[in-house]
Amino acid sequence: QLQLVESGGGLVQPGGSLRLSCASSGFRLDYYTIGWFRQAPGKEREGISCVSSSGGSTTFANSVKGRFTISRDNTGNTVYLQMNRLKPEDTAVYYCAAASGYCSGSVSDYHYWGQGTQVTVSS
Numbered sequence: 001q002l003q004l005v006e007s008g009g010g011l012v013q014p015g016g017s018l019r020l021s022c023a024s025s026g027f028r029l030d031y032y033t034i035g036w037f038r039q040a041p042g043k044e045r046e047g048i049s050c051v052s053s054s055g056g057s058t059t060f061a062n063s064v065k066g067r068f069t070i071s072r073d074n075t076g077n078t079v080y081l082q083m084n085r086l087k088p089e090d091t092a093v094y095y096c097a098a099a100s101g102y103c104s105g106s107v108s109d110y111h112y113w114g115q116g117t118q119v120t121v122s123s
Contacts, residue, residue, distance in 0.1 A: 002112045009117030020081040022096030030076035038092035047105025
């Protein structure tokens, strides 16, 4: 079964940057559409970015458009979320997830989930 592991979270000041990684072992991630989601305390999990299995299509939520980018590495085993110009409202637990279909921001479309990594943006 596909297992996903996120890493790269931490504490960063407003305006700073972080790069999150989503990795798998044993399965190539380029067989799947990979989405990044986040969940802040007391809020629903929201989709913020997605990359298609080919890497040719990416989507971003309006809240992160122009600040975040998503990419795949050449091994096919890791997907990155580069987060720039971070804001306090970006504070959340960030999850990556895998789906067999097209890019989607809907939680229910994803079958495999990582455990999440905490991102805190604070001075």
